Amino acid sequence: MSAPVISATMGAMNPLIGKLAALMGDEYKKLTGVRRQASFLKDELSTMKALLEKLELMDELDPLAKNWRDHVREMSYDMENCIDDFMRDIGGADAKMGFIKKTAKCLKTLRKRHRIADRMEELKALALQANERRMRYKIDDCTNSTNNVVPIDTRMLAIYKHTAGLVGIDGPKKELVSWLTDTREKLKVVAIVGFGGLGKTTLAKQVYDTIGGQFSCKIFLSVSQRPDMSSLLGGLQLKLEMKEELTHAHEVQDIVGRLREYLTHKRYLIVVDDLWDQSTWNIMSCIFPEVGNGSRVIVTTRMEDVAIWACGNDHECVYRMEPLKEQDSRMLFCNRVFGSGNVCPLQLKEVWAEILK
Incomplete structure (x- = not known):
């Protein structure tokens, strides 16, 4: 790493x-x-x-x-x-x-x-x-305080980013897909860890789109730094279209129980994006039943200890993201600055290496 x-x-x-x-x-x-x-x-x-x-x-x-x-x-x-x-x-x-x-x-x-x-x-x-x-x-x-101002979530851009604009993602995506599509029937949790801006959300979304068709239930859930668990889990109910349950469950424990019961009958793929602490995972993990049907969970986090904790201390299920290699950095730079042609003008070639640094 x-x-x-x-x-x-x-x-x-x-x-x-x-x-x-x-x-x-x-x-x-x-x-x-x-x-x-x-x-x-x-x-x-x-x-x-x-x-x-x-x-x-x-x-x-x-x-x-x-x-x-x-x-x-x-x-x-x-x-x-x-x-x-x-x-x-x-x-x-x-x-x-x-x-x-x-x-x-x-x-x-x-x-x-x-x-x-x-x-x-x-x-x-x-x-x-x-x-x-x-x-x-x-x-x-x-x-500790919460902010009443709702910021624009830049991760939304990563979730909806067009595949053609992505650089250096094919290798990591292929590796994670292989981890998640093995023959193991037991519930498997895979964590993607790395500092902010490396592309964890983008990578998770690409893997999610690639293998999502193999599951009867798939959800991409963004957590954030200080989540209101009742609202977060209630939002998950909405995503799962559990409309008949919404009026009856107000406490976190009740919602967890209903979600767990619902997922017991599904082969599910769930992405828990931007997880910040172990205590949040301790609650989230309760909704994932182990029914031996090959269900999968992907977690993205900036915290190494949270990634390891989510994977049940199985280091082999932790994917550590690294910065782009020089060649990919050059390609991304050209793509962003000069458009899809990826061609840097001759007069700038002497300085672009310094810009990349």
Whole structure:
């Protein structure tokens, strides 16, 4: 699997935490006060990092959360520059130096250590201020609150994208089709995992269209990040045209029971698109009965742990998407920019490689 994409914020935070950990090592054991401050900073920043990772996964952030995220990123860069200066300044006296030179260097180093201790206090104050702003602006609530504004779902474009415009999908589609059309009669769950924008939804839809005719019941269901399970499962009832059941089932448990009963009599293919957490899957999986008739479920997710969980810890059923290869990237670029002719003008050929990077 290719290395995950690291955001600008994480790119600033990760090296800083690593350098603070280095300041706590044996090499700096004489700097007791500095090590203590480094330990405090590392703990504070690690807590901020955990929240930042949650914010990175959200499709939409409110202005306050964006402002706080950007502030922490800039603060991280400033802190890292200071730590780099500390590490460069602090060093032992050269064994080949004479007594006078060694003494002079020690005095100079002592003054530097005092300056470093003062600067570490300033960095500690910056971290405390950032966490205080986090509490005051209630940034943590952004990861739990729902948004009343209904955004345009860009995955809809992937679902209805014309096959002719797709690039680099034939190989992955063929592999997944082979996984899903084996002779195994037991219910099989296959997960497609990868970061946002790789084309998981498009791939799932292509596989769905290819093998859907082999099943008596097929549904493509989009989940989203914070689903209302009652609405989601009620929508699934509508897709299955279970009209006679809609007026009787209001609780999630009731809807799950009715869906499970309905699917017990079907050989089904269901796509659960854009699954974000294990708890949602724990509910969703209850509607899929195991009746030994070759039913199949496809899950798409950005989360490796969710993909593995959905597949019952069967790593062989997890398809890890990778970015397009260079040749496919070039083809896609030409297709998008120059139309279906896929021909790049001669005067641009020297720069298009740089654009692709």
